[in-house]
Amino acid sequence: MRQRQTPSMLCPGCRKLLNREAPFCPHCGIQRPGAWWKRLALRGWLQDPNQVVKVLIGINAGMYVISLLVSPRSLQVSFDLLTTLSPSNQSLLQLGATGTIPIDHLQRWWTLLSANYLHGGILHILFNMLALRQLIPLVGHLYGINRLIVLYTLTGVAGFWVSYVAGVPFTIGASAALCGLIGATLYYGKSRGGLFGEAIYRQIGGWAIGIFVIGLLIPGINNWGHGGGMVAGALLGFLVGYRERGDEQPWHTMLAAVCMAATGLVLAWMLLSSIWPYVLG
DSSP states (O other): OOOOOOOEEEOTTTOOEEETTOSBOTTTOOBOTTOHHHHHHHHOSOOSHHHHHHHHHHHHHHHHHHHHHHSGGGOBOOSOTTTTTBOOHHHHHHHTOBSHIIIIIHOOTTHHHHGGGOOSSHHHHHHHHHHHHHHHHHHHHHHOHHHHHHHHHHHHHHHHHHHHHTTOOSBOOTHHHHHHHHHHHHHHHHHHOHHHHHHHHHHHHHHHHHHHHHHHHSTTOOHHHHHHHHHHHHHHHHHHOOGGGOOOOHHHHHHHHHHHHHHHHHHHHHHHHHHHHHHHO
16 A cells, blocks of 8 residues: 655745645744745745845846936946946936935935935946845855845845935935945854854955945945945844844745835836836827
């Protein structure tokens, strides 16, 4: 007589092996982990930091190209690497730049999120994407994928909110979120301690010092956004916790899903509102 095999699966909340028919996960306590809708909602599409890197670079590159095409007559092309291939302020405003002008005058609070995916020139996006490629895998390893997504999204919003409160009129860039990842990594290194923690703290601390030195030397850099993102990263790193202090919980996964959905909706809205007038006319 053939014995029936017990179906198994990875828990969509904690990613540990369990019985698909179990009424709850014995590891994280999530109810009915085998439900198809729960597996779809909690598992997500991103399971590796390298996937996150590719998606973020793709979104940023796509938004940069679109910002050049929205207002091509105002496109700046010169031999100055700091200003060449720079989209106009008009196109950046249409696509979701933030600051006191978009928020106070146009009531565009959602630009605190959309501005994280806009850049003002070829060097601007190049440097940010190179930093992103180095930081994302590290933070993903220390915190986990879902907490990484939460950190990147919310610290970017927090950094731009601080710069808005400080009165910065017009600002864009992924550096507020990147500084948020730096802040979360600094918190990890200081909190963990030991040889590994101290090595992480010293290495990323050098990044933090370098960012602030560059911010003082080069005009036009949003130091408020950098500082706000960094402080928010350290605070949020403490709140969500890192891997060595506990596995990711279902609420981490759900919050990451909310962050991804909000980002997708905001960017889609800004794209449609920017491109639609050209379609009509």
